[in-house]
Amino acid sequence: MNNQTIAIPEINTMEKLLARARELGGSRSLRAAVLMPHQPDILRGCRLAMDEGFISPILIGNRDCIDRARAAADGCLGKAEVVNAEFVDDAVQAALGMVNDGTVDLLVRGAAPQPDFVRLLTTESEGFVGKGTALGHIAFIKPERYQKLLALTDAVVHPEPDLKQKIALTENLVAACRKAGIDMPRIAVLAAVEVVYPQMPVTMEAAILAKMGERGQIKGAFVDGPLSFDCAIDPLAAESKGIRKSEVAGQADALLAPNMETAHGVYKAMALFGRAKLGGVLFGGRVPVAMPSTSDSVETIFHSIALACLLR
Amino acid sequence: MSDPAIHSSEQLIERALSIAREGRKKTVAVAAAQDVDVIDAVTQSHADGFLDAVLVGDRDRIVALAQENGIDIGGLEVVHQKDVTQAAHGAARLASEGKADAIMKGFLPTSSLLKVVLDKAYNLRGPNTLSHCAVLDIPGYHKLLNFTDGGMVVRPEPDQKLQILENAVLVARALGLSPVKVAVSAAVDRPADYSAHLLSDLDFVIPSALKKLPDLVIQGPLTLDVATSKDAARAYGVSGQVVGDADIFLVDSIEECNIIAKALINFADAVFAGVIVGAKVPVSLVSRTDSVANKKTSLAIACVLADYYAQQRVWG
Numbered sequence: 187m188n189n190q191t192i193a194i195p196e197i198n199t200m201e202k203l204l205a206r207a208r209e210l211g212g213s214r215s216l217r218a219a220v221l222m223p224h225q226p227d228i229l230r231g232c233r234l235a236m237d238e239g240f241i242s243p244i245l246i247g248n249r250d251c252i253d254r255a256r257a258a259a260d261g262c263l264g265k266a267e268v269v270n271a272e273f274v275d276d277a278v279q280a281a282l283g284m285v286n287d288g289t290v291d292l293l294v295r296g297a298a299p300q301p302d303f304v305r306l307l308t309t310e311s312e313g314f315v316g317k318g319t320a321l322g323h324i325a326f327i328k329p330e331r332y333q334k335l336l337a338l339t340d341a342v343v344h345p346e347p348d349l350k351q352k353i354a355l356t357e358n359l360v361a362a363c364r365k366a367g368i369d370m371p372r373i374a375v376l377a378a379v380e381v382v383y384p385q386m387p388v389t390m391e392a393a394i395l396a397k398m399g400e401r402g403q404i405k406g407a408f409v410d411g412p413l414s415f416d417c418a419i420d421p422l423a424a425e426s427k428g429i430r431k432s433e434v435a436g437q438a439d440a441l442l443a444p445n446m447e448t449a450h451g452v453y454k455a456m457a458l459f460g461r462a463k464l465g466g467v468l469f470g471g472r473v474p475v476a477m478p479s480t481s482d483s484v485e486t487i488f489h490s491i492a493l494a495c496l497l498r
Numbered sequence: 499m500s501d502p503a504i505h506s507s508e509q510l511i512e513r514a515l516s517i518a519r520e521g522r523k524k525t526v527a528v529a530a531a532q533d534v535d536v537i538d539a540v541t542q543s544h545a546d547g548f549l550d551a552v553l554v555g556d557r558d559r560i561v562a563l564a565q566e567n568g569i570d571i572g573g574l575e576v577v578h579q580k581d582v583t584q585a586a587h588g589a590a591r592l593a594s595e596g597k598a599d600a601i602m603k604g605f606l607p608t609s610s611l612l613k614v615v616l617d618k619a620y621n622l623r624g625p626n627t628l629s630h631c632a633v634l635d636i637p638g639y640h641k642l643l644n645f646t647d648g649g650m651v652v653r654p655e656p657d658q659k660l661q662i663l664e665n666a667v668l669v670a671r672a673l674g675l676s677p678v679k680v681a682v683s684a685a686v687d688r689p690a691d692y693s694a695h696l697l698s699d700l701d702f703v704i705p706s707a708l709k710k711l712p713d714l715v716i717q718g719p720l721t722l723d724v725a726t727s728k729d730a731a732r733a734y735g736v737s738g739q740v741v742g743d744a745d746i747f748l749v750d751s752i753e754e755c756n757i758i759a760k761a762l763i764n765f766a767d768a769v770f771a772g773v774i775v776g777a778k779v780p781v782s783l784v785s786r787t788d789s790v791a792n793k794k795t796s797l798a799i800a801c802v803l804a805d806y807y808a809q810q811r812v813w814g
Contacts, residue, residue: 225733301686329765345685345693378648378756386652388753415760416787423787444753450685451749451758454723458730459638459766481723481730 192421192437197367198334200463200489203326206367207496208239215242216291216495218476219281221303222274223296224251226259231478231487232294233262238488240495244269244290246277247297274298278306282314285473292494294476304343307471314471320344320354323449323477324362325466326493327456332419337363337371337440341449342468342477349391352442353404356395358470359440360407365497373399374418374438375411376448380427382412388444395442410434411442415452453479457486465489469497503674504802505642507635507769507795510673514548514798517805524549524801526782527598529589529614530582531555533605534563535786539793540602541569546794549801552597554588555604556580582606586614593779594620599804602797603783615777624813626661627651628776631669632759633799635769639726644669644746648755650774656698659748660706665775666746667711669799672806680707681725681744682718683754695750703748715739722747722758763792771799778813780804 197203218241223229232243245252246269256262271277277298284290295303307314308321315321323342328335339355340347347355356373363371375392382389392411399409410432416423421436429435443449456462457479465486468475476494478487504510517524528536531553537560540551553560553571557578564571579585586606592598593615603611615622630649633642646666651658663680670678682699692700696719704716717740723730728742749755762768770792774781780800784793807813 331765331767341685376753376757378652378752386752388751415757416764419764420787426786443757445751446685447683447750448754448757451683451722451754452761454721454730455758455761456765458723458727459636459762459768462765479723481727481733 192333193372194334195368195439200326200328200335200465203335203366203496204489204492207492211240211495215239216498217241217289218243218292218294218491218494219284219290220245220294221277221281221296222247222251222298224248224255225297226255226262227484228294228296228478228487229255229259229262230484231491234484234488235491236263238492240492241292243294244284246271246280248272274302275306278303282312285314290473292473292476292498294491294494295478300342300480304468307468307475308343316472319470320351320358321468321470322355322358323466324358324469324497325453325464326366326489327453327460327462327464329456330461334439335366336419336438337366338449338452339440339442341443341446341453341466343446345446347445349394352391352395353398354470356404356407356409356442359442360404362469362497363440364406368439370406370408371439372408372434372437373410373440373442374413374434375409375442376415376418376444377412378414380412380414380417380429388412408433413438457482463489465493467493467497474498501674503676505640507642507771507791510642510771510795510802511546511548511798514801515546517801518548522805522808524599524804525597526551526600526602526797526800527589527592528553528555528602528604529586529611530604530606531576531585532559532563534567534569535784535788535793536602536604537564537569537571538567539784539790539797541571541574542790543794543797544573548798551575552577552589552592554579554585554592555582583610583614586611587617590614590617590620590622593622598779599808600780600782600800602800603781608783612774612781615781622778624776624778626665626776627658628774628781629662629665630772630774631666632755633669633771633773634759634762635795636762637767641743641745642673643726643744645755645759646746646748648749648752648759649772650752652752654750656702659699659703659750660710661776663703663707663746663748664711666748667714668806668812669773669775669803670745671810672803675745677713677715678746679740679744680714680716680746680748681720681740682716683725683747683749684719684721686719686721717741718748720744769795771795773799773803775803778807
């Protein structure tokens with residue numbers, strides 16, 4: 187795999203990505219509303235992001251729970267402002283109010299239950315997600331065994347995206363990759379195989395997306411699919427399957443997964459077993475939302491916050 | 499006395515070797531063997547001593563490929579059959595007559611081979627649908643994890659999903675696992691909306707599995723991290739016998755299984771043993787991109803499974 191040359195953008199590690207986020211952010215740290223920081227690790231992750239100059243946090247949640255978490259985290263963020271909110275609905279309301287009046291630049295999910303949190307954010311009346319756009323989860327992953335970063339969508343919001351949603355998610359990937367300094371991202375539309383089978387709808391939608399990319403209907407990216415995971419990231423696998431004339435095969439910068447289970451499984455596989463540096467953000471709303479998963483490490487929580495700053 | 503449970507790819511090959519040493523060496527019939535990667539995998543496994551093989555296929559091509567690549571096929575039987583479909587029939591016939599214990603795919607499409615294997619004439623059909631098991635040895639996980647089905651059934655109906663699980667449990671039994679711990683996959687542990695497939699998992703697949711399959715623990719919906727990490731489970735507040743200790747990860751679509759397994763193989767150095775289960779003989783397939791270790795482990799699991807079928811008279 188390493189004998190083959192693949193296109194590697196300048197920003198090809200998590201460290202470089204964080205450096206870019208810092209550079210673009212300038213000297214001012216961004217104001218972040220942290221929703222329900224009831225666990226010590228969320229506070230630790232936020233403090234790390236604060237110490238590194240990324241954010242100044244406002245904590246929204248149950249005051250007692252926050253105090254307990256602070257105590258468990260050695261008084262972490264003891265001076266941060268706290269806005270009391272009993273339930274997830276109240277916390278989201280308060281945070282969206284701050285987004286609307288410009289008090290905060292981004293959100294950080296703490297212990298707010300993921301499905302409820304996503305449902306509240308995507309409720310149409312809240313206006314957090316504009317018409318014609320989609321809120322989707324994007325993870326940036328640097329597996330030890332890959333020479334560059336991989337963006338991955340959507341592990342959180344769309345259980346079974348239809349073609350329309352896949353187009354919007356692909357456009358999100360393009361925009362996010364650009365902010366990450368990858369100007370013409372190579373986007374692989376993943377499937378179980380690398381040929382089109384009528385009995386596998388995923389392969390047909392992938393082929394449509396590839397054609398839309400080829401014709402410039404999706405702009406600013408190379409899009410190809412269907413591609414199996416190995417053909418997306420390993421040039422030898424792509425070659426052995428006879429995939430030629432592809433700007434994407436073997437050297438993907440970004441992956442569109444066919445469904446939420448798949449994206450979530452890949453994210454977790456990399457977090458647990460891929461010796462990967464990673465972080466995740468909800469992208470496509472009025473402001474980015476750092477979206478660490480409940481079992482993520484402090485480092486991953488920190489990466490997620492820094493990524494939210496980058497994608498602003 | 500039963501053998502100890504198998505928890506790694508090394509133990510899998512070790513078991514295949516000990517089966518051979520105990521005088522039950524398995525024979526693999528290769529359908530359309532004119533494929534250099536297949537010849538390579540079979541000869542290496544034969545040299546290791548855990549299988550015999552009959553290469554059914556184009557003899558001239560097989561000999562030429564072996565010579566070009568410096569592979570010694572001297573110890574293997576070759577049955578000449580130039581036509582690939584006829585070669586598949588030849589391999590199926592060997593299995594049907596009890597002269598081979600497993601079938602391996604060579605230079606023909608998987609679908610062509612399986613059509614022949616399921617031909618009623620050979621009596622190799624089992625009661626269940628065919629499904630693919632990807633048994634992964636993931637560095638950092640303390641046991642083997644069987645991802646299924648990432649190769650055969652695109653979107654299983656509830657009853658197919660139950661059959662896929664039954665097939666996977668056969669493999670788990672062959673590995674000596676007791677109880678067998680099954681995680682039913684999901685993207686969230688406590689979903690806000692119960693999708694149709696999640697409801698059918700909870701209403702049908704899980705209760706039916708518990709009723710039908712003894713010595714089984716099954717839990718779901720579980721995410722991959724909760725299924726494989728007790729720390730993750732603690733963070734989510736999920737408990738149970740399966741969390742952090744799953745043997746089988748039962749998924750909902752071919753894409754989910756295939757993509758996650760390949761992510762682990764490519765980026766987490768997982769060693770992979772793949773086998774098609776559901777027929778009366780295991781069907782093995784390796785691809786050109788598989789490492790030597792993956793190819794050998796795939797053949798080893800086919801041998802171990804075939805031995806389990808024979809010893810336990812699984813098919814009567």
